[in-house]
Amino acid sequence: xxxxxxxxxxxxxxxxxxxxxxxxxxxxxxxxxxxxxxxxxxxxxxxxxxxxxxxxxxxxxxxxxxxxxxxxxxxxxxxxxxxxxxx
Numbered sequence: 001x002x003x004x005x006x007x008x009x010x011x012x013x014x015x016x017x018x019x020x021x022x023x024x025x026x027x028x029x030x031x032x033x034x035x036x037x038x039x040x041x042x043x044x045x046x047x048x049x050x051x052x053x054x055x056x057x058x059x060x061x062x063x064x065x066x067x068x069x070x071x072x073x074x075x076x077x078x079x080x081x082x083x084x085x086x087x
Contacts, residue, residue, distance in 0.1 A: 001066040002071055004063050004077075009084065011087070014053060014054075016051065018085035022050055026044040031066055032065070035061045037055055
């Protein structure tokens with residue numbers, strides 16, 4: 001298992017389009033990809049789960065990746081958030 005924290009910087013947080021970008025990236029990996037926010041854990045491969053987290057700009061999330069390609073998955077998830085999730 002590997003984890004990493006990042007602050008969501010895009011101005012609208014994780015609304016539908018950025019949530020889709022996050023899920024599209026997470027689905028590429030065999031590992032389980034989740035993130036923790038506000039005391040709960042959310043499935044990064046599910047748009048509904050990501051939207052349900054209600055993450056806003058400036059919020060910190062912690063990715064948790066577990067599986068055969070966990071390190072690559074974590075690096076990719078951090079990178080997609082750093083790039084602004086398509087916005």
